[in-house]
Amino acid sequence: MTTSRRDVRARLGSIVSGSQPGHATADLLCLACVDLLGVDGAAISMVHQGLSRGTYGASGAQSRRVDEYQFTFGEGPCLDAVRTSTAVLVADLDSPHELRWPGFTDATLRDGIHAVFALPIVLASVCVGALDLFRAAPGHLTDDDLAGGMLAAELAALPLVELAADSRSVARDDDYERLGDLDRIEVHQATGMLISQLDVDAAEASMRLRGHAVATGRTASEVAWDIIERRLVLERDPPPDTPGGEGT
Template structure:
């Protein structure tokens, strides 16, 4: 039932929209605004986690905002496995709503789904974010309980996904040249910093150690993460800090050899 504010009817959905916008605008821009938006989603909506992924060329380029480390880790699984609802949401330009990840009929993401279920997540809702009609990111909402979002909550979530474009614009120029990101202005340098630098450092070390190409090196890193139940970034830090050395035998086809721990 609507309430009246200044003689104007205010619905639950419009109140949520106002509160989400107010939370993001409460101070600071860019990454801090994205984090505030994710925290507001958890505070105002019946969800337990929120994260904003930046997507380009079919891969997650980084977590642009999150409600906390738990949500950031969940987002990382989509990069580790190269699959997940955020990638599908950008590919289709439409929301991907999964009210019950444990549903036996839910088979779209054979690696991502069991990983997040193991983390205690039962439902995920991926809402695409667009800039100038180009889908460049996704707001992921996570829930520990299964069940769909109500129409009011879903509409508020879609509004939050629209708001997520605003802090992205604080970091971007109009020329979306990802390959030249590090050569651009301040905004692009901040955006480039979202990329998983430790993964690329670790991939370079694997290339040198095993004398293989970059595609195979990244595949081995991801395969190790999958077998070890870790994210790609966690494995990368172990490699960069020389706690882990991958061996020629830990190719996915070689079984469960997880490399040597230093």
């Protein structure tokens, strides 16, 4: 039975108004999207300066993992939705005409997701992330489901407000840092370990971590936990004057 727009608005609004700001409310909002909007998963992704900074809420482990691919590969619909401040609607990732995100698309299809819809989240007139809706079967959202998704994206900004140091100036860099760093702490910790172990800067350490994730078909967070718990040690590059190095 189709849920009316009025009922969708009432259900989503009650979640936000009746809960405390934070991850739990974001998760409940994502779960409601699955119940109400004809999708199989949902996630709220934080984005700052063109980079995925954290999965703020998710309806389940698979949705969190698919959102994580956007950080691992540095590409995906939520990043484009934030960059353009417009919805990115992909009815079939397996279409031969869909060539925008090769790494993200391959990994997402392997996880059994064929349709992705990214809806911008705006806070204090700034696009800070996206609500991602996932569906196993290809196909477009209905007009009612899209309208419900847009409402959910609008409401998704509300749990973030009180987490900023000053909600009236949430667009400041330090506020983004506080919001974005709520998740993927393990990636930051593992990156710090790699800086010391490999004698490289932060950018190189992050690239090594994500590169290993891509090469092994895993997410950056999964690789980070292996590094933190000493199950994985990445090797240093050989010096230029050794066999395999860049010397003459």
